[in-house]
Amino acid sequence: MSNETELREHYKLDEKDTAILRALQNNARLTNKELAAKIHLSTTPTFERVKRLERLGFIKQYATIIDAGKVNKGFAVFCSIKLKTVNSESALAFTRLINKIEEVTECYNISGSFDYLLRIQAPDMKYYQQFLLNVIGHHENIATIQSTFVMEEIKHLYGVSV
Numbered sequence: 439m440s441n442e443t444e445l446r447e448h449y450k451l452d453e454k455d456t457a458i459l460r461a462l463q464n465n466a467r468l469t470n471k472e473l474a475a476k477i478h479l480s481t482t483p484t485f486e487r488v489k490r491l492e493r494l495g496f497i498k499q500y501a502t503i504i505d506a507g508k509v510n511k512g513f514a515v516f517c518s519i520k521l522k523t524v525n526s527e528s529a530l531a532f533t534r535l536i537n538k539i540e541e542v543t544e545c546y547n548i549s550g551s552f553d554y555l556l557r558i559q560a561p562d563m564k565y566y567q568q569f570l571l572n573v574i575g576h577h578e579n580i581a582t583i584q585s586t587f588v589m590e591e592i593k594h595l596y597g598v599s600v
Contacts, residue, residue, distance in 0.1 A: 449494055451496070451600070454477055454479055454487060455487060455491060455496075456600045457476070457477040458473065458477055458484070458487055458488060458491060459491065459496065459497070459600045460600055461473055461476050461477060462488070462497065462500075463596075463597040463598075463600070466500040466501070470484055470485050470488070473488070501596075503596055506559050510561045511541075511559040511560060511561060512559075512561075513559070513560045513561060513562050513563065513565070513566060513587075513588075514557065514558070514559055514587075514588035514591070515557070515558045515560065515566055515585050515586065515587055515588065516555060516556070516557055516558075516585070516586040516588070517555070517556040517557075517558055517570075517574070517583060517584070517585050517586075518551075518552040518554070518555055518556075518582075518583070518584040518585075518586070519532075519552060519553060519554040519555075519556065519574075519580055519582070519583055520551065520552045520553055520580070520581045520582040520583075521553050521554075521579050521580060521581060522579050522580070522581040523579060524553055528579050529547070531577075531579065532554065532577065532579065533545075535577055536554075536556065539573060539574075541558050541559060541560055541569055541573075542556050542557070542558055543557050543558070543559050544556065544557035545557075552582070552584070563587075566585070570583065570585070
């Protein structure tokens, strides 16, 4: 195990670290100077802490959140998938397929009646129908597909509570 892996696993976030994570999760465009002022620390230690949080993997990436409806992808579907056979080879093949499909914005390997839960963003029902028939439906190891259509998004947080 590398020193960085050990450090990541044993690193304890302190009050300033969690304040940095909260502030950046709320607005990743803060300058280092603005961030330092928010967390009541000078700029150099703030910069060093952010770099450490990035290096240790606490900060995975910075992103811009786009309104799906404004780019004609406002039709959200949760698609539950059950595979015919589940083993490391079939899971890898399914994972490779899903990672190539841009309409799939989230994919989870789950327990219960289904093996995977996908979030799919599409323009409309007709598009989703064609997507299901011509893209997902072509995977030979899929046994069952169940679609749940989002009528209204009530809450969607883009981060985690820290």
